[in-house]
Amino acid sequence: MDRMRYLVDTLNKWAYEYYVQDAPSVTDREYDALYDELRALERDTGVRLPDSPTRRVGGEPVKAFARHRHIAPLFSLDKAVTEDELSAFITRVKKVDPAAVFTVEYKFDGLTMCLTYSKGRFERATTRGNGTEGEDVTAQALTVRSFPLSIPYEGTLEVRGEAIIRLSVLEEYNRAHSDEPLKNARNAAAGAIRNLDPKVTAARRPEILFYDINYMSDAPVASQREALERLKEWGFQTFPYLRVCASFDEVRAAVDEIEVNRKSLDVLTDGAVIKTDAEDVRRRMGHTDKFPRWAIAYKFEAEEAEATVEKVVWQVGRTGKLTPLAFISPVELAGATVRRATLNNFGDLTRKDVKVGSRVMVRRSNEVIPEILGAVSHAEGSVPVQKPAFCPACGAPVRETGANLFCTNRACPPRIVQKLTHYCSKNAADIEGLSEATLALLQKERGVCSFSDLYALTKESFAGLEGFRAKKISNLLSAIDASRRMPLERFLYAIGIEGIGRVAARDLAAFGSVEAVAALSFDELVALENIGDVTANAIIHYFADEENRAELARLRQAGVQPVSAARVTQGAFAGENVVLTGGLASMSRPEAQKKIEELGGTAQSSVTRKTTLVVAGTDAGSKLERARSLGIRVIGEEEFLSMLGEGAAQP
Numbered sequence: 001m002d003r004m005r006y007l008v009d010t011l012n013k014w015a016y017e018y019y020v021q022d023a024p025s026v027t028d029r030e031y032d033a034l035y036d037e038l039r040a041l042e043r044d045t046g047v048r049l050p051d052s053p054t055r056r057v058g059g060e061p062v063k064a065f066a067r068h069r070h071i072a073p074l075f076s077l078d079k080a081v082t083e084d085e086l087s088a089f090i091t092r093v094k095k096v097d098p099a100a101v102f103t104v105e106y107k108f109d110g111l112t113m114c115l116t117y118s119k120g121r122f123e124r125a126t127t128r129g130n131g132t133e134g135e136d137v138t139a140q141a142l143t144v145r146s147f148p149l150s151i152p153y154e155g156t157l158e159v160r161g162e163a164i165i166r167l168s169v170l171e172e173y174n175r176a177h178s179d180e181p182l183k184n185a186r187n188a189a190a191g192a193i194r195n196l197d198p199k200v201t202a203a204r205r206p207e208i209l210f211y212d213i214n215y216m217s218d219a220p221v222a223s224q225r226e227a228l229e230r231l232k233e234w235g236f237q238t239f240p241y242l243r244v245c246a247s248f249d250e251v252r253a254a255v256d257e258i259e260v261n262r263k264s265l266d267v268l269t270d271g272a273v274i275k276t277d278a279e280d281v282r283r284r285m286g287h288t289d290k291f292p293r294w295a296i297a298y299k300f301e302a303e304e305a306e307a308t309v310e311k312v313v314w315q316v317g318r319t320g321k322l323t324p325l326a327f328i329s330p331v332e333l334a335g336a337t338v339r340r341a342t343l344n345n346f347g348d349l350t351r352k353d354v355k356v357g358s359r360v361m362v363r364r365s366n367e368v369i370p371e372i373l374g375a376v377s378h379a380e381g382s383v384p385v386q387k388p389a390f391c392p393a394c395g396a397p398v399r400e401t402g403a404n405l406f407c408t409n410r411a412c413p414p415r416i417v418q419k420l421t422h423y424c425s426k427n428a429a430d431i432e433g434l435s436e437a438t439l440a441l442l443q444k445e446r447g448v449c450s451f452s453d454l455y456a457l458t459k460e461s462f463a464g465l466e467g468f469r470a471k472k473i474s475n476l477l478s479a480i481d482a483s484r485r486m487p488l489e490r491f492l493y494a495i496g497i498e499g500i501g502r503v504a505a506r507d508l509a510a511f512g513s514v515e516a517v518a519a520l521s522f523d524e525l526v527a528l529e530n531i532g533d534v535t536a537n538a539i540i541h542y543f544a545d546e547e548n549r550a551e552l553a554r555l556r557q558a559g560v561q562p563v564s565a566a567r568v569t570q571g572a573f574a575g576e577n578v579v580l581t582g583g584l585a586s587m588s589r590p591e592a593q594k595k596i597e598e599l600g601g602t603a604q605s606s607v608t609r610k611t612t613l614v615v616a617g618t619d620a621g622s623k624l625e626r627a628r629s630l631g632i633r634v635i636g637e638e639e640f641l642s643m644l645g646e647g648a649a650q651p
């Protein structure tokens with residue numbers, strides 16, 4: 001028996017070195033010799049130790065998977081697809097513990113698994129299933145070598161990991177099975193584990209990357225960092241990447257890093273997982289019926305490509321912030337040719353080490369301008385970007401605050417144009433036709449410099465300006481007029497209070513009016529889920545500012561009366577997030593959006609996971625495809641009209 005114990009321990013150690021550490025200390029032949037000896041010994045004695053590597057063959061095909069209940073539920077993660085959502089998550093955690101730190105890891109795209117251990121022995125592997133109950137895939141999992149059959153921990157333990165197939169393994173497999181190649185690594189991994197015949201599982205060579213302890217019967221770990229340490233100690237394969245971040249900026253930097261590096265990874269990934277590190281903060285935050293509140297998955301939906309930086313110029317934003325804009329070698333991204341990409345601020349440029357001449361990774365997603373994620377390499381003779389001392393647009397001195405540079409001139413022309421452009425944008429006042437170029441023209445030629453100036457525009461204002469025909473002018477003026485009754489949350493977003501994104505604006509809009517928001521105290525503001533100290537101060541500062549108060553009064557005088565969404569909670573579209581795609585025969589898109597909002601719905605510009613309904617007109621494009629792939633309800637124009645109650649009015 002001593003010999004058998006020795007053989008099992010030695011073979012397990014070698015397997016660990018080979019499969020987990022990727023550092024074999026013996027040749028395959030030495031391993032095979034000992035393995036054969038063990039097999040013979042087991043045959044002769046009729047004894048097999050519970051952690052014998054011969055169990056790894058997985059056994060005979062099973063008829064069906066037994067169901068098995070997890071000891072603790074395996075939650076899935078809430079998802080963020082925009083930076084706004086990511087930032088809101090960080091704020092929520094910081095409200096519970098201002099000193100909270102976050103771990104950032106890769107999100108692997110495979111099949112989630114749960115492995116149970118008891119008294120130091122591997123007992124069972126199950127799929128995540130519905131989170132409460134999964135399928136028993138012990139025989140299949142046993143063919144995977146990247147986890148231990150025995151561990152030093154003596155209590156009951158459930159660990160969580162992702163079954164994956166490496167891209168190189170998939171490629172190799174497909175070369176050998178060219179008659180029936182596996183299309184993608186995720187389905188291949190899921191199909192391998194959920195195959196009734198463990199031999200099929202073994203042939204596809206899946207691995208499991210472990211990333212969490214789901215349950216421990218005693219002395220639970222105090223943090224995510226500790227969980228990963230323990231997993232490693234016990235011999236589980238973990239992925240060698242972990243960032244510990246204290247702020248949104250650091251989290252964002254880690255997410256960017258993952259987005260760049262995942263391209264060269266041998267494992268399929270579809271995002272980053274951000275978790276609150278400390279267990280006590282997690283406990284205080286708890287979970288909804290679906291998700292833990294203390295973690296989020298940031299999903300990459302954008303497209304990326306490499307390009308060369310040709311030059312960098314500085315743009316003045318609506319707050320006076322100078323943003324480096326890179327001109328890049330043209331690159332095709334998400335169906336468009338991209339020639340320019342932003343770096344967020346001076347600090348971002350420095351941190352990402354972007355120089356003129358660098359090869360960089362560029363990302364483009366639906367709603368955001370193309371962005372440089374990081375430098376991939378530097379050509380010889382690459383030149384660092386100089387920090388400007390004066391505003392390149394107006395020559396005023398530049399002020400440096402943290403990672404940002406600001407033009408100190410409130411009347412800086414591009415700053416005014418940006419402020420107006422933001423105000424007129426789709427998610428704000430939604431004034432179609434007032435593009436950045438038009439606003440720049442109106443600023444230069446007509447001295448338009450505030451929101452209220454927009455409402456003073458008349459037909460005559462456009463006389464003598466090139467490219468404005470009667471029809472265009474009247475469309476423009478009616479779009480401006482329509483914005484007088486924009487939803488309150490859009491107005492609060494439109495006026496450009498620092499730190500107020502669409503999420504926070506929605507929270508504020510619940511107070512019913514601009515006046516009510518202006519009257520909120522610091523304590524009342526920070527009590528809101530998505531507003532932290534800095535933003536609360538910015539809001540108070542905004543409404544205390546004389547110039548801002550005068551402008552709000554002028555807007556009121558001009559008839560701008562934002563509509564409180566709280567009034568519209570009933571109607572055919574109540575609670576629906578609606579996306580319009582393609583053309584409607586009966587009305588224009590802004591008209592349709594207005595009707596949706598009047599009937600309690602929210603009109604969205606692009607399909608996100610929050611979208612609940614898509615109205616597809618003629619020539620509906622990629623939005624429709626995306627909606628279908630997400631399983632979102634799609635209706636045609638006829639059904640849309642009947643929801644509006646106008647179906648009968650059609651001839």
Ligand SMILES: [Zn+2]
Binds near residue numbers: 391
């Ligand atoms: Zn300036």
